[in-house]
Amino acid sequence: MKTTPAEIAALVGGELQGPAAALITGAGPLPTAGANDLAYLEKAANAPWTVNRPAGCIIAPQEAKSALTNRAGAVIYVKDPKQAFAKVLLKFESELNPRPKPGVHPSAVVDKTSTLGAGVHIGPHAVVEGSVVIGDNAVISAGCYVGAGTSIGANSRLYPNVTVRERCVIGKNVILHPGVVIGSDGYGYINIAGKHTKIPQVGRVIIEDDVEIGANSAIDRAALDATVIGAGSKLDNMVHIAHNVRVGRNCLIMAQAGIAGSTAIGNNAIIGGQAGLSDHINIGDNAIVMAKTGIITDLGAGQVVFGHTGRPRLEAMKIEVILSKLPELYATVRKLKKKFL
Secondary structure, rough: OOOOOHHHHHHOOEEEEEEOOOOOOOEOOOOOOOEEEEEEEOOOOHHHHHHOOOOOOEEHHHHHHHHHHHOOOEEEEEOHHHHHHHHHHHHHHHHHHHOOOOOOOOOOOEOOOOEEEEOOOOOOOEEEEOOOOOOEEEEEEEEEOOOOOOOOOOOEEOOOOOOOOOEEEOOOOOEEOOOOOEEEOOOOEEEEEOOEEOOOOOOOEEEEOOEEEOOOOOEEOOOOOOEEEOOOOOEEOOOOOOOOOOOOOEEEOOOOOOEEOOEEOOOEEEEOOOOOOOOOOOOOOOOEOOOEEEEOOOEEOOOEEEEOEEHHHHHHHHHHHHHHHHHHHHHHHHHHHHHHH
């Protein structure tokens, strides 16, 4: 990984100040970045502290220009430093972790009825069952399993040990991290004569374009139709999505959250870590469910809720404050009882 401030400025469309040809070989946080590292300054208010940092190149907000005029190292001024820094990291990542070369590893098993697009990589010990369609430049890493009748879109990447069961649909540019399971059976049973009897889960899962799903997450197949994860949504590690759930577009769902069956989540919703959503409810567009919050009823668009029963955030926080004062309140009540009763 070798670049220069001039090349970085061209990539992010920024204004360069200082040495254009300095060697940049890495990236790091501003407090610890070294002479050959790229870093970024998010807030112009911190610019005076930044002047003497040893980072070889700093991406900074345009408003910081006057404070950084005398800095010896390179500075690149942009409108949004964090966004520009992320763009450079994408380039670095492509060099650090290049996509595997096209081809099918000799130890992989690919059914002859399946179709592989141009540039597809199938890694060691991967299994691709019959009638699978894999789009151009997709990566199926070591130890993955792709069930019969599944389709995987172009440029999608399955990291090692991902399981995609039969008849599921994976869109374009999807990232599935190690251990993800797509299409496991939904949790459906009926009590017959005192015995829990399995209801066959014959639906599928549809993962739309540009979705990323974190390690060891599980997305259950629908009982009859489809469990759907909308385009652009990002799921953290160890998230569970139950059968028949429909997640909208551009949602964020954090680690260890659980969404029970047949719940519908609108577009741009945020579900915090360890939140739990009950079954058969609707979560509106742009709603925010904060960490460790339980939701048992419908939630309107744009609402922000917090607490074990999902109260409005400010109300829930007031209750938490009052709860912390209960010992003091109890002692006061006891004194009053002794005095007046």
